[in-house]
Amino acid sequence: MSLTLHFRILVRIMAGRKTGAEVMIDILLRNGVEICWGYPGGAILPFYDTLFHYADRIRHILVRHEQAAAHAAEGYAKATGKLGVAIATSGPGATNLVTGITDAKMDSVPILAITGQVPTSAIGSDAFQECDIYGISLPITKYNALLKNVDDVARITQEAITVAMSGRPGPALIDFPKDIQTATTEVLQPGPLKIHPRHWQKPAITGDLDRLIEALDRARSPMLYVGGGAITANAAEKVRLLAEKGSIPVATTLMGIGAFPGNHRLSLGMLGMHGTAYANKAVMECDLILALGARFDDRVALHAPSFAQQAVRAMVDIDLAEINKRVKVDIWVSGDLADVLSILVERIKAQNRTSWVERIQALKAKHPLRYFRGRGDIKPQLVIEKLWEKTRGQAIISTDVGQHQMWAAQYYPINEARQWLTSGGLGTMGFGFPAGLGAKLGRPEKEVVVITGDGSFQMNMQELATARMYDIPVKIILFNNGFLGMVRQWQELFYNQRFSHSDMDYNPDFVKICEGYDIPAMRIEHEREIDKGLDFLLKSEDAALLEVMIPQAEKVYPMIASGQRYETMTEVGEPLPGEEEYSTIPNREVEFIKI
Amino acid sequence: MKHVLSVLVNNHAGVLSHVSGLFTRRSYNIDSLSVGETQDPTKSIITLVISEDEEMVKQIEKQLYKLVDVLEIRDLTGEDSLKRELILLTVRFSPEKRAEILTLIDVFKATVVDMTEEEIMIELVANPRRISSFLQTFSKFHIVEMARTGTIALEFPTARKVRN
Numbered sequence: 041m042s043l044t045l046h047f048r049i050l051v052r053i054m055a056g057r058k059t060g061a062e063v064m065i066d067i068l069l070r071n072g073v074e075i076c077w078g079y080p081g082g083a084i085l086p087f088y089d090t091l092f093h094y095a096d097r098i099r100h101i102l103v104r105h106e107q108a109a110a111h112a113a114e115g116y117a118k119a120t121g122k123l124g125v126a127i128a129t130s131g132p133g134a135t136n137l138v139t140g141i142t143d144a145k146m147d148s149v150p151i152l153a154i155t156g157q158v159p160t161s162a163i164g165s166d167a168f169q170e171c172d173i174y175g176i177s178l179p180i181t182k183y184n185a186l187l188k189n190v191d192d193v194a195r196i197t198q199e200a201i202t203v204a205m206s207g208r209p210g211p212a213l214i215d216f217p218k219d220i221q222t223a224t225t226e227v228l229q230p231g232p233l234k235i236h237p238r239h240w241q242k243p244a245i246t247g248d249l250d251r252l253i254e255a256l257d258r259a260r261s262p263m264l265y266v267g268g269g270a271i272t273a274n275a276a277e278k279v280r281l282l283a284e285k286g287s288i289p290v291a292t293t294l295m296g297i298g299a300f301p302g303n304h305r306l307s308l309g310m311l312g313m314h315g316t317a318y319a320n321k322a323v324m325e326c327d328l329i330l331a332l333g334a335r336f337d338d339r340v341a342l343h344a345p346s347f348a349q350q351a352v353r354a355m356v357d358i359d360l361a362e363i364n365k366r367v368k369v370d371i372w373v374s375g376d377l378a379d380v381l382s383i384l385v386e387r388i389k390a391q392n393r394t395s396w397v398e399r400i401q402a403l404k405a406k407h408p409l410r411y412f413r414g415r416g417d418i419k420p421q422l423v424i425e426k427l428w429e430k431t432r433g434q435a436i437i438s439t440d441v442g443q444h445q446m447w448a449a450q451y452y453p454i455n456e457a458r459q460w461l462t463s464g465g466l467g468t469m470g471f472g473f474p475a476g477l478g479a480k481l482g483r484p485e486k487e488v489v490v491i492t493g494d495g496s497f498q499m500n501m502q503e504l505a506t507a508r509m510y511d512i513p514v515k516i517i518l519f520n521n522g523f524l525g526m527v528r529q530w531q532e533l534f535y536n537q538r539f540s541h542s543d544m545d546y547n548p549d550f551v552k553i554c555e556g557y558d559i560p561a562m563r564i565e566h567e568r569e570i571d572k573g574l575d576f577l578l579k580s581e582d583a584a585l586l587e588v589m590i591p592q593a594e595k596v597y598p599m600i601a602s603g604q605r606y607e608t609m610t611e612v613g614e615p616l617p618g619e620e621e622y623s624t625i626p627n628r629e630v631e632f633i634k635i
Numbered sequence: 636m637k638h639v640l641s642v643l644v645n646n647h648a649g650v651l652s653h654v655s656g657l658f659t660r661r662s663y664n665i666d667s668l669s670v671g672e673t674q675d676p677t678k679s680i681i682t683l684v685i686s687e688d689e690e691m692v693k694q695i696e697k698q699l700y701k702l703v704d705v706l707e708i709r710d711l712t713g714e715d716s717l718k719r720e721l722i723l724l725t726v727r728f729s730p731e732k733r734a735e736i737l738t739l740i741d742v743f744k745a746t747v748v749d750m751t752e753e754e755i756m757i758e759l760v761a762n763p764r765r766i767s768s769f770l771q772t773f774s775k776f777h778i779v780e781m782a783r784t785g786t787i788a789l790e791f792p793t794a795r796k797v798r799n
């Protein structure tokens with residue numbers, strides 16, 4: 041960098057003026073942003089040039105595909121509760137972010153996407169790499185803006201961050217034309233925000249709190265159904281206090297995993313399509329179900345009218361629009377979940393509910409998670425159970441989408457909020473690995489394990505280069521069944537075994553792929569190798585990958601097919617010749633599994 | 636039942652697609668949408684006429700409230716507000732129909748805007764019910780062209796007073 045350049049910047053700053061790019065980065069810093077993920081290109085070059093000058097204050101991680109930048113930002117945000125930032129150039133860079141932004145919208149993850157745009161004078165002329173990312177991102181963001189005036193940069197950046205982080209969080213996008221990045225302004229402060237206070241102030245508690253307390257006290261067999269909202273609201277501790285005071289069993293959604301200790305005696309694990317049989321049976325037997333930051337979605341309330349229809353259905357959610365959206369509830373309260381829970385914990389009666397709690401224990405004993413073993417091949421469930429033991433249930437688990445995701449949800453009980461990262465609402469294959477990278481950078485002290493499949497991993501495996509370049513030691517377990525397993529499962533069950541285009545016959549040699557990226561890797565094929573494989577993986581100082589060959593036909597159970605009633609649940613699959621049933625004891629403390 | 640929502644929004648490009656996008660994405664049934672500036676040029680009012688039941692309209696309101704540019708929503712369905720639409724209609728007629736047409740125009744208190752020997756252009760500002768009945772009455776003639784606005788609505792000051 042030449043001296044004259046430095047000098048020019050200095051003169052400008054002394055005159056009290058900064059460029060749009062500088063102003064934006066200043067606002068990011070002021071909001072505590074320390075790290076961002078991105079990929080440069082023509083229309084974002086001035087911004088990248090500014091990042092160069094700010095390198096000591098904000099770290100930039102160069103990904104290998106913009107989709108990964110968005111997922112890494114999500115992983116970081118989910119694991120830390122802080123804002124994730126992803127940067128891309130105009131046109132293809134911006135559209136590559138779209139999947140990640142949509143994912144963040146569906147799962148309420150606070151991320152900020154910054155996209156370069158062609159200069160304002162060229163907008164609308166179909167200029168090189170011009171695309172209407174503002175229009176594209178309207179339905180997938182909480183807040184989006186196209187900057188047209190450099191004087192607005194400070195305010196709009198602050199608005200985007202504030203909206204993304206407030207209430208029910210979500211993604212924001214700022215489209216930043218190249219000329220606005222370089223234009224200078226005296227407006228360095230956001231000033232008063234021009235958005236309505238309801239978008240950033242904590243909402244007042246509305247609905248019928250008294251009736252909810254009364255109903256909870258009166259219920260003989262209540263249960264909590266806890267979703268991702270409890271994690272967003274940092275309310276896990278209060279969920280536990282409520283459950284313990286009232287002796288109320290707790291099931292979580294896929295997104296709610298970690299909002300209640302998976303090993304707690306009152307834990308029912310996950311409910312819904314692939315939930316535990318005892319959670320789903322509890323749904324059918326309870327006399328009150330209280331949803332906390334959960335939205336009665338179609339993977340839980342599969343057949344909405346019959347979902348827990350024998351029970352009083354109640355709900356607490358910060359988003360008024362979720363109330364009565366899919367399932368009509370009998371009682372609702374809207375407000376910040378942590379605040380509402382504080383009141384509930386204080387005001388409900390302490391109860392033992394002995395017979396209900398005993399009934400739950402009996403359900404757990406009689407209907408545990410089950411799978412079959414005995415042929416020497418590797419059952420993924422066992423690998424995950426052993427991973428749990430070896431990591432003492434302490435690792436951050438980041439999953440992709442498919443069967444492996446469900447096995448991880450079932451067999452790795454999570455005890456802490458923000459320890460479980462998954463793509464729930466959108467179900468985005470390719471999420472797990474980059475999200476794991478983001479999480480590891482946000483919480484370097486934690487072991488981060490990515491659980492993926494041969495299909496999903498290939499959607500973002502180019503990020504092996506990012507892991508190598510920045511030495512991000514995430515550990516990858518790749519379950520290779522040579523199939524798009526979840527698709528195969530549906531085809532087997534609902535399409536008469538016509539496996540239309542779901543086999544991955546031409547999978548690469550994943551170990552060799554890793555070798556190419558200089559990432560240690562190992563493949564295991566027999567049950568007896570599991571320990572060796574996991575030890576290799578967990579003891580590696582670097583990022584590492586363990587490829588686990590598993591049988592093609594292994595399925596995820598329990599299962600309730602989409603749209604069906606809970607009564608139709610299939611609890612367990614069929615053993616192959618030579619296999620024996622093997623069941624998992626719920627709520628185990630660290631205990632040994634014999635091979 | 637038809638509901639009329641009056642939505643106060645920030646007046647900038649993109650708001651309209653944001654609001655109409657919400658309706659397509661969630662497949663809400665919308666009869667008409669009209670938009671115009673208010674006395675404050677930084678704000679517009681979007682008037683929506685929606686054919687959905689009460690529950691759904693509540694849901695729509697809540698979804699609208701989540702949009703950053705939506706400032707205020709008022710339900711102007713009831714009797715406490717004035718609703719107006721404008722219709723412009725050009726009808727072709729044969730000489731023997733001329734008298735009948737002119738009488739009907741009179742009955743509806745519509746206005747003749749322009750006329751040739753065989754065509755007449757009519758304007759009517761009225762509430763949606765009268766507009767519909769006007770249109771139905773004239774549909775037996777040969778309609779050459781027509782254009783019609785959506786509904787706009789404003790609360791009566793007397794009702795405002797009671798509400799405040």
Ligand SMILES: Cc1ncc(C[n+]2csc(CCOP(=O)(O)OP(=O)(O)O)c2C)c(N)n1
Binds near residue numbers: 468469495524
């Ligand atoms: C981007 C994307 N495309 C398609 C799907 C549909 N889908 C859901 S699960 C699945 C199979 C996943 O295969 P794999 O990653 O190998 O995991 P497995 O189910 O075998 O564990 C597919 C194709 C999806 N969820 N995301």
